[in-house]
Amino acid sequence: MPVPPTGPATPVPPTPAEMRQLAFIRMLFELGVEQSQLPEPVNVVSVLTLHDAADFFLQLVGEHRNAGLPRFVHFHEYWRHLDPSRNPNGIALAYEREMNRLNDLRTAFKHHCTMPSATAVQRSCADVRTFLDASTLTVFGITFGGIDMAEVIPQASFQDKVRRATAAAAAGDVRDAMGLLAEPTTTYSVSSLTHQAGNQPVGSAAPSGRWLSMTFSAALRPTPDDRSRRPASVDYRTLARVLAATIDASREMQRPLRVMALGIDYRQFDRFTRLTPTIAYFADMHSERHSPPGYAPTSDDFEFCRGFVITAALRVAEQP
Numbered sequence: 001m002p003v004p005p006t007g008p009a010t011p012v013p014p015t016p017a018e019m020r021q022l023a024f025i026r027m028l029f030e031l032g033v034e035q036s037q038l039p040e041p042v043n044v045v046s047v048l049t050l051h052d053a054a055d056f057f058l059q060l061v062g063e064h065r066n067a068g069l070p071r072f073v074h075f076h077e078y079w080r081h082l083d084p085s086r087n088p089n090g091i092a093l094a095y096e097r098e099m100n101r102l103n104d105l106r107t108a109f110k111h112h113c114t115m116p117s118a119t120a121v122q123r124s125c126a127d128v129r130t131f132l133d134a135s136t137l138t139v140f141g142i143t144f145g146g147i148d149m150a151e152v153i154p155q156a157s158f159q160d161k162v163r164r165a166t167a168a169a170a171a172g173d174v175r176d177a178m179g180l181l182a183e184p185t186t187t188y189s190v191s192s193l194t195h196q197a198g199n200q201p202v203g204s205a206a207p208s209g210r211w212l213s214m215t216f217s218a219a220l221r222p223t224p225d226d227r228s229r230r231p232a233s234v235d236y237r238t239l240a241r242v243l244a245a246t247i248d249a250s251r252e253m254q255r256p257l258r259v260m261a262l263g264i265d266y267r268q269f270d271r272f273t274r275l276t277p278t279i280a281y282f283a284d285m286h287s288e289r290h291s292p293p294g295y296a297p298t299s300d301d302f303e304f305c306r307g308f309v310i311t312a313a314l315r316v317a318e319q320p
Contacts (some may be wrong), residue, residue: 011141012064021060022136023151029053029128030307036121036204044109044116051075051106054099057132058082061139065089075103080237094134098127118200149310158313169302178297179289179303195244263315272308275301 014022032049035042058078062069067089069081082090102124108114113161116124129144136144150162161180169177257264277291 011137011139014140016062018060018064018140019147020151021056022140023149025053025057025060025132026147027149027152027307027310028056029132030303033125034130034307040118041115043118043121046121047102047106047109047116047124050124051102054102054128054131057135058093061093061135063141067090076100077218090137093138095131099131102127123237146179149306152314153310154317155313158309158316162309165302165306165309169299169306174297174299174302175291175295175303177302178276178305179291181302182279182289183287183308233244262312263318264312268308268311272305275305 028049032046032053035046035049037043038046045078057073058075059069059073061067062073062078065082067087068083069078073081079093079096081087082093083088084092105116105120109116132144136142136147147168148163150159150166153159153162161183165180168174168180177305259266259269264304275297277289277295280288280290282288
Protein backbone atom coordinates (compact mmCIF):
# COMPACT_ATOMS: atom_id res chain seq x y z
CA MET A 1 0.00 0.00 0.00
CA PRO A 2 1.47 3.40 -0.93
CA VAL A 3 2.29 5.93 1.78
CA PRO A 4 -0.77 8.21 2.25
CA PRO A 5 -0.18 11.54 0.50
CA THR A 6 0.68 14.42 2.86
CA GLY A 7 -0.84 17.04 0.59
CA PRO A 8 -2.80 17.40 -2.62
CA ALA A 9 0.28 18.10 -4.74
CA THR A 10 2.86 15.89 -3.03
CA PRO A 11 4.32 13.19 -5.31
CA VAL A 12 4.83 9.79 -3.69
CA PRO A 13 7.30 7.29 -5.21
CA PRO A 14 5.74 4.11 -6.64
CA THR A 15 5.92 0.81 -4.83
CA PRO A 16 7.64 -2.11 -6.63
CA ALA A 17 4.23 -3.44 -7.68
CA GLU A 18 3.23 -0.04 -9.02
CA MET A 19 6.52 0.28 -10.86
CA ARG A 20 5.68 -2.94 -12.69
CA GLN A 21 2.31 -1.45 -13.61
CA LEU A 22 3.99 1.73 -14.83
CA ALA A 23 6.37 -0.38 -16.91
CA PHE A 24 3.38 -2.09 -18.52
CA ILE A 25 1.73 1.28 -19.19
CA ARG A 26 4.89 2.56 -20.86
CA MET A 27 5.14 -0.59 -22.95
CA LEU A 28 1.49 -0.20 -23.97
CA PHE A 29 2.07 3.44 -24.90
CA GLU A 30 5.08 2.58 -27.05
CA LEU A 31 3.06 -0.16 -28.73
CA GLY A 32 0.44 2.46 -29.57
CA VAL A 33 3.08 4.74 -31.07
CA GLU A 34 4.41 1.83 -33.12
CA GLN A 35 0.91 1.03 -34.36
CA SER A 36 0.42 4.67 -35.36
CA GLN A 37 3.27 4.32 -37.85
CA LEU A 38 1.61 1.46 -39.72
CA PRO A 39 -0.03 2.17 -43.11
CA GLU A 40 -3.59 3.44 -43.19
CA PRO A 41 -6.10 2.23 -42.15
CA VAL A 42 -4.32 -0.20 -39.81
CA ASN A 43 -2.72 2.73 -37.98
CA VAL A 44 -6.06 3.74 -36.43
CA VAL A 45 -5.94 0.86 -33.91
CA SER A 46 -3.28 2.89 -32.11
CA VAL A 47 -6.06 5.15 -30.79
CA LEU A 48 -7.46 2.22 -28.80
CA THR A 49 -4.05 1.26 -27.43
CA LEU A 50 -3.14 4.83 -26.49
CA HIS A 51 -6.51 5.26 -24.76
CA ASP A 52 -5.94 2.06 -22.78
CA ALA A 53 -2.50 3.27 -21.68
CA ALA A 54 -3.97 6.57 -20.43
CA ASP A 55 -6.93 4.80 -18.79
CA PHE A 56 -4.70 2.31 -16.95
CA PHE A 57 -2.54 5.19 -15.76
CA LEU A 58 -5.53 7.09 -14.36
CA GLN A 59 -6.73 3.96 -12.54
CA LEU A 60 -3.26 3.53 -11.05
CA VAL A 61 -3.22 7.16 -9.92
CA GLY A 62 -6.48 6.64 -8.04
CA GLU A 63 -5.12 3.55 -6.29
CA HIS A 64 -1.75 5.15 -5.56
CA ARG A 65 -3.37 8.21 -3.96
CA ASN A 66 -5.90 6.15 -1.97
CA ALA A 67 -8.50 8.36 -3.61
CA GLY A 68 -11.41 5.98 -3.04
CA LEU A 69 -12.64 6.17 -6.63
CA PRO A 70 -15.92 4.48 -7.58
CA ARG A 71 -15.65 0.99 -9.00
CA PHE A 72 -16.61 2.20 -12.46
CA VAL A 73 -15.33 5.57 -13.63
CA HIS A 74 -15.85 6.96 -17.11
CA PHE A 75 -12.64 8.18 -18.66
CA HIS A 76 -13.61 11.86 -18.69
CA GLU A 77 -14.70 11.74 -15.03
CA TYR A 78 -11.27 10.96 -13.55
CA TRP A 79 -10.33 14.64 -13.38
CA ARG A 80 -13.46 15.41 -11.36
CA HIS A 81 -12.96 12.50 -8.97
CA LEU A 82 -9.29 13.35 -8.47
CA ASP A 83 -9.84 17.08 -8.06
CA PRO A 84 -8.16 18.05 -4.75
CA SER A 85 -11.00 20.45 -3.98
CA ARG A 86 -13.38 17.49 -3.95
CA ASN A 87 -11.09 14.70 -2.78
CA PRO A 88 -8.61 15.22 0.10
CA ASN A 89 -6.32 12.58 -1.38
CA GLY A 90 -6.79 13.80 -4.92
CA ILE A 91 -4.23 15.42 -7.13
CA ALA A 92 -4.55 17.96 -9.93
CA LEU A 93 -3.79 16.45 -13.32
CA ALA A 94 -3.16 18.56 -16.40
CA TYR A 95 -4.12 18.00 -20.05
CA GLU A 96 -7.77 17.16 -19.39
CA ARG A 97 -8.80 18.78 -22.67
CA GLU A 98 -6.29 16.76 -24.69
CA MET A 99 -7.31 13.50 -23.05
CA ASN A 100 -11.00 14.26 -23.61
CA ARG A 101 -10.15 14.82 -27.28
CA LEU A 102 -8.53 11.37 -27.33
CA ASN A 103 -11.59 9.89 -25.63
CA ASP A 104 -13.91 11.49 -28.20
CA LEU A 105 -11.75 10.10 -31.00
CA ARG A 106 -11.81 6.63 -29.50
CA THR A 107 -15.60 6.75 -28.91
CA ALA A 108 -16.28 7.85 -32.48
CA PHE A 109 -14.04 5.10 -33.83
CA LYS A 110 -15.08 2.22 -31.58
CA HIS A 111 -18.78 2.92 -31.23
CA HIS A 112 -19.65 4.79 -34.42
CA CYS A 113 -17.09 3.39 -36.90
CA THR A 114 -15.73 6.86 -37.63
CA MET A 115 -12.17 6.42 -38.81
CA PRO A 116 -9.71 8.96 -37.39
CA SER A 117 -7.41 10.71 -39.82
CA ALA A 118 -3.66 10.16 -39.89
CA THR A 119 -3.23 13.66 -38.48
CA ALA A 120 -5.57 12.87 -35.58
CA VAL A 121 -3.70 9.64 -34.87
CA GLN A 122 -0.34 11.42 -34.71
CA ARG A 123 -1.82 14.17 -32.54
CA SER A 124 -3.11 11.51 -30.14
CA CYS A 125 0.40 10.09 -29.79
CA ALA A 126 1.75 13.52 -28.92
CA ASP A 127 -1.12 14.24 -26.50
CA VAL A 128 -0.73 10.99 -24.58
CA ARG A 129 3.04 11.36 -24.41
CA THR A 130 2.68 14.88 -23.01
CA PHE A 131 0.04 13.76 -20.51
CA LEU A 132 2.09 10.78 -19.27
CA ASP A 133 5.32 12.79 -19.11
CA ALA A 134 3.74 15.50 -16.96
CA SER A 135 1.48 13.29 -14.83
CA THR A 136 4.09 10.67 -13.96
CA LEU A 137 6.31 13.40 -12.56
CA THR A 138 3.41 15.05 -10.72
CA VAL A 139 2.04 11.86 -9.15
CA PHE A 140 5.10 9.65 -8.66
CA GLY A 141 7.99 12.10 -8.70
CA ILE A 142 9.77 10.24 -11.52
CA THR A 143 9.99 10.83 -15.25
CA PHE A 144 7.94 8.71 -17.60
CA GLY A 145 11.06 8.06 -19.68
CA GLY A 146 12.82 6.85 -16.54
CA ILE A 147 10.38 3.99 -16.00
CA ASP A 148 12.32 0.75 -16.33
CA MET A 149 10.36 -1.46 -18.73
CA ALA A 150 12.51 -4.43 -17.68
CA GLU A 151 10.04 -4.76 -14.80
CA VAL A 152 7.57 -6.55 -17.08
CA ILE A 153 10.11 -9.23 -18.11
CA PRO A 154 9.70 -12.50 -16.20
CA GLN A 155 13.14 -13.95 -17.03
CA ALA A 156 15.98 -12.70 -14.81
CA SER A 157 18.54 -13.01 -17.63
CA PHE A 158 16.47 -10.87 -19.99
CA GLN A 159 15.83 -8.34 -17.20
CA ASP A 160 19.57 -7.99 -16.59
CA LYS A 161 20.21 -7.59 -20.34
CA VAL A 162 17.68 -4.77 -20.71
CA ARG A 163 18.76 -3.01 -17.53
CA ARG A 164 22.43 -2.99 -18.50
CA ALA A 165 21.57 -1.83 -22.01
CA THR A 166 19.34 0.93 -20.65
CA ALA A 167 22.10 2.09 -18.31
CA ALA A 168 24.58 2.18 -21.19
CA ALA A 169 22.18 4.19 -23.35
CA ALA A 170 21.48 6.60 -20.48
CA ALA A 171 25.25 7.11 -20.15
CA GLY A 172 25.38 8.06 -23.84
CA ASP A 173 26.95 4.86 -25.18
CA VAL A 174 24.24 3.71 -27.59
CA ARG A 175 26.68 1.45 -29.47
CA ASP A 176 27.40 -0.55 -26.34
CA ALA A 177 23.70 -0.58 -25.46
CA MET A 178 22.84 -2.10 -28.84
CA GLY A 179 25.59 -4.67 -28.43
CA LEU A 180 24.26 -5.65 -25.02
CA LEU A 181 20.80 -6.19 -26.48
CA ALA A 182 22.22 -8.41 -29.21
CA GLU A 183 24.51 -10.50 -27.00
CA PRO A 184 23.33 -13.83 -25.60
CA THR A 185 22.09 -14.13 -22.04
CA THR A 186 22.97 -16.98 -19.72
CA THR A 187 19.86 -18.89 -20.79
CA TYR A 188 18.48 -17.48 -24.01
CA SER A 189 18.79 -14.51 -26.31
CA VAL A 190 17.05 -12.84 -29.18
CA SER A 191 20.20 -13.00 -31.26
CA SER A 192 20.46 -16.73 -30.58
CA LEU A 193 17.26 -17.21 -32.58
CA THR A 194 19.42 -16.72 -35.67
CA HIS A 195 21.99 -19.19 -34.39
CA GLN A 196 19.40 -21.76 -33.42
CA ALA A 197 17.65 -21.35 -36.75
CA GLY A 198 20.53 -22.84 -38.66
CA ASN A 199 23.54 -20.51 -38.56
CA GLN A 200 26.39 -22.58 -37.19
CA PRO A 201 29.07 -21.19 -34.84
CA VAL A 202 32.31 -20.06 -36.44
CA GLY A 203 34.55 -23.09 -36.75
CA SER A 204 31.68 -25.56 -36.35
CA ALA A 205 32.00 -28.88 -38.11
CA ALA A 206 28.25 -29.24 -38.61
CA PRO A 207 27.26 -30.00 -42.22
CA SER A 208 26.37 -26.97 -44.32
CA GLY A 209 24.10 -26.68 -47.32
CA ARG A 210 27.12 -26.79 -49.64
CA TRP A 211 28.38 -30.01 -48.03
CA LEU A 212 24.95 -31.60 -48.43
CA SER A 213 24.82 -30.41 -52.05
CA MET A 214 28.09 -32.17 -52.79
CA THR A 215 26.77 -35.33 -51.13
CA PHE A 216 23.63 -35.32 -53.24
CA SER A 217 25.64 -34.59 -56.38
CA ALA A 218 27.86 -37.58 -55.71
CA ALA A 219 24.97 -39.85 -54.84
CA LEU A 220 23.08 -38.91 -57.99
CA ARG A 221 26.03 -39.19 -60.37
CA PRO A 222 24.86 -41.49 -63.17
CA THR A 223 26.36 -44.99 -63.44
CA PRO A 224 26.60 -47.09 -66.63
CA ASP A 225 23.58 -49.10 -65.47
CA ASP A 226 21.59 -45.93 -64.91
CA ARG A 227 22.32 -44.74 -68.45
CA SER A 228 21.04 -48.01 -69.88
CA ARG A 229 17.81 -47.93 -67.91
CA ARG A 230 16.84 -44.23 -68.08
CA PRO A 231 16.16 -41.90 -71.02
CA ALA A 232 19.17 -39.95 -72.21
CA SER A 233 17.23 -36.70 -71.64
CA VAL A 234 17.50 -37.07 -67.83
CA ASP A 235 20.12 -34.57 -66.63
CA TYR A 236 21.39 -35.80 -63.28
CA ARG A 237 23.51 -32.72 -62.80
CA THR A 238 20.44 -30.50 -63.17
CA LEU A 239 18.58 -32.65 -60.65
CA ALA A 240 21.50 -32.38 -58.25
CA ARG A 241 21.51 -28.60 -58.61
CA VAL A 242 17.76 -28.45 -57.96
CA LEU A 243 18.11 -30.58 -54.85
CA ALA A 244 21.04 -28.49 -53.64
CA ALA A 245 19.06 -25.29 -54.16
CA THR A 246 16.11 -26.83 -52.30
CA ILE A 247 18.38 -27.69 -49.38
CA ASP A 248 19.80 -24.18 -49.29
CA ALA A 249 16.31 -22.67 -49.47
CA SER A 250 15.05 -24.87 -46.64
CA ARG A 251 17.96 -23.75 -44.47
CA GLU A 252 17.14 -20.12 -45.18
CA MET A 253 13.50 -20.70 -44.24
CA GLN A 254 14.37 -22.23 -40.88
CA ARG A 255 15.12 -18.87 -39.26
CA PRO A 256 11.85 -17.08 -40.11
CA LEU A 257 9.84 -20.21 -39.33
CA ARG A 258 11.43 -20.58 -35.90
CA VAL A 259 10.96 -16.89 -35.16
CA MET A 260 7.31 -16.93 -36.24
CA ALA A 261 6.70 -20.13 -34.27
CA LEU A 262 7.50 -18.11 -31.16
CA GLY A 263 4.83 -15.59 -32.15
CA ILE A 264 7.42 -12.92 -32.99
CA ASP A 265 6.90 -10.61 -35.95
CA TYR A 266 9.63 -11.59 -38.40
CA ARG A 267 9.76 -8.11 -39.93
CA GLN A 268 10.57 -6.67 -36.53
CA PHE A 269 13.11 -9.42 -35.91
CA ASP A 270 14.75 -8.65 -39.24
CA ARG A 271 14.90 -4.94 -38.35
CA PHE A 272 16.37 -5.81 -34.97
CA THR A 273 19.13 -7.91 -36.55
CA ARG A 274 19.89 -5.14 -39.05
CA LEU A 275 20.15 -2.48 -36.35
CA THR A 276 22.24 -4.43 -33.84
CA PRO A 277 25.83 -5.67 -34.20
CA THR A 278 26.38 -9.16 -35.56
CA ILE A 279 27.44 -11.64 -32.89
CA ALA A 280 30.07 -14.15 -34.02
CA TYR A 281 30.07 -17.39 -32.04
CA PHE A 282 33.23 -19.48 -31.69
CA ALA A 283 33.83 -23.11 -30.87
CA ASP A 284 35.44 -22.21 -27.52
CA MET A 285 32.07 -20.67 -26.51
CA HIS A 286 33.16 -17.02 -26.61
CA SER A 287 31.51 -14.45 -28.86
CA GLU A 288 32.50 -11.19 -30.52
CA ARG A 289 30.57 -8.17 -31.76
CA HIS A 290 30.96 -7.04 -35.36
CA SER A 291 29.42 -3.90 -36.82
CA PRO A 292 29.87 -2.20 -40.22
CA PRO A 293 32.09 0.87 -40.63
CA GLY A 294 30.37 4.05 -39.52
CA TYR A 295 27.90 2.16 -37.33
CA ALA A 296 26.11 4.88 -35.34
CA PRO A 297 22.74 3.77 -33.96
CA THR A 298 20.35 6.46 -32.75
CA SER A 299 18.35 6.64 -29.55
CA ASP A 300 15.24 5.81 -31.59
CA ASP A 301 17.00 2.69 -32.89
CA PHE A 302 17.75 1.71 -29.30
CA GLU A 303 14.17 2.29 -28.16
CA PHE A 304 12.89 0.04 -30.94
CA CYS A 305 15.41 -2.71 -30.19
CA ARG A 306 14.79 -2.57 -26.45
CA GLY A 307 11.05 -2.82 -27.03
CA PHE A 308 11.60 -5.74 -29.37
CA VAL A 309 13.72 -7.61 -26.80
CA ILE A 310 11.00 -7.12 -24.18
CA THR A 311 8.32 -8.39 -26.57
CA ALA A 312 10.48 -11.37 -27.53
CA ALA A 313 11.11 -12.18 -23.87
CA LEU A 314 7.38 -12.19 -23.16
CA ARG A 315 6.78 -14.41 -26.19
CA VAL A 316 9.50 -16.83 -25.09
CA ALA A 317 7.97 -16.93 -21.60
CA GLU A 318 4.74 -18.22 -23.13
CA GLN A 319 6.46 -21.31 -24.52
CA PRO A 320 5.98 -24.55 -22.55
